[in-house]
Amino acid sequence: MFLTDLLRPKTLAHAHCDLPCGVYDPEQARIEAESCYKIIEKYNASNDDQFKTRAIVIKEERAELAKHHIDVLWSDYFKPEHVQKYPEITELCWKAAKQCSKVKGSLDIGDARTLIDMIDKIDEVWTKAGGPQATRVAKAAARA
Amino acid sequence: MEPALRDGDWLVVTTLGGPYRVGEIVLAPDPRAPDRLVLKRIAAIAGDLCTLLGDQPDQSTDSRHFGPVPLAAIRGRALFRYAPIDRFGRL
Numbered sequence: 001m002f003l004t005d006l007l008r009p010k011t012l013a014h015a016h017c018d019l020p021c022g023v024y025d026p027e028q029a030r031i032e033a034e035s036c037y038k039i040i041e042k043y044n045a046s047n048d049d050q051f052k053t054r055a056i057v058i059k060e061e062r063a064e065l066a067k068h069h070i071d072v073l074w075s076d077y078f079k080p081e082h083v084q085k086y087p088e089i090t091e092l093c094w095k096a097a098k099q100c101s102k103v104k105g106s107l108d109i110g111d112a113r114t115l116i117d118m119i120d121k122i123d124e125v126w127t128k129a130g131g132p133q134a135t136r137v138a139k140a141a142a143r144a
Numbered sequence: 145m146e147p148a149l150r151d152g153d154w155l156v157v158t159t160l161g162g163p164y165r166v167g168e169i170v171l172a173p174d175p176r177a178p179d180r181l182v183l184k185r186i187a188a189i190a191g192d193l194c195t196l197l198g199d200q201p202d203q204s205t206d207s208r209h210f211g212p213v214p215l216a217a218i219r220g221r222a223l224f225r226y227a228p229i230d231r232f233g234r235l
Contacts, residue, residue, distance in 0.1 A: 015145035015183035
């Protein structure tokens with residue numbers, strides 16, 4: 001064993017920060033969840049084993065991305081004052097993130113549908129909390 | 145937390161040294177995800193709670209996001225850096 005191994009810290013702490021671009025939208029998670037939904041549809045309609053294998057791999061990636069986007073919304077966008085005003089948001093995000101894990105391992109289209117519906121509930125809170133105005137860059141038509 | 149801390153610094157953190165004071169860098173759990181530990185500077189102490197802020201306010205995720213942190217939750221103060229060796233010294 002080298003001396004550096006002995007001295008290496010056992011605990012990791014974060015001192016650096018996210019660079020907060022400030023753009024947060026549940027739509028990002030929804031698009032990934034929609035991908036899962038459509039992939040399961042295509043998987044069930046196919047008889048091609050190679051295609052089905054690829055479909056499973058890609059669905060798992062998409063479900064993981066959906067989970068990431070939900071985590072970012074919860075940890076970076078929703079602030080204590082939002083939680084105070086809309087206390088349901090913590091459970092909505094928590095359950096939706098868990099549903100992403102379920103969709104990862106599932107080929108039941110109902111699980112993907114449930115995930116989309118859960119993200120829509122998060123979207124309702126995000127909209128009530130002023131998300132569209134606070135976080136998105138306006139389209140050209142809206143600026144004119 | 146740059147320039148005080150850099151990514152990859154190895155630090156000694158201790159609970160010794162009496163009550164925490166404003167200006168000290170402390171190790172605390174992120175109240176939103178207690179398994180995640182953060183190093184931030186104490187900006188203010190009020191009763192049993194403290195406000196933690198990063199040294200780079202534009203880029204820091206701190207008490208402005210996760211609220212005040214109970215002093216009892218703090219795991220210790222960052223005392224000195226022992227690696228990299230050219231930046232060895234008290235914090």
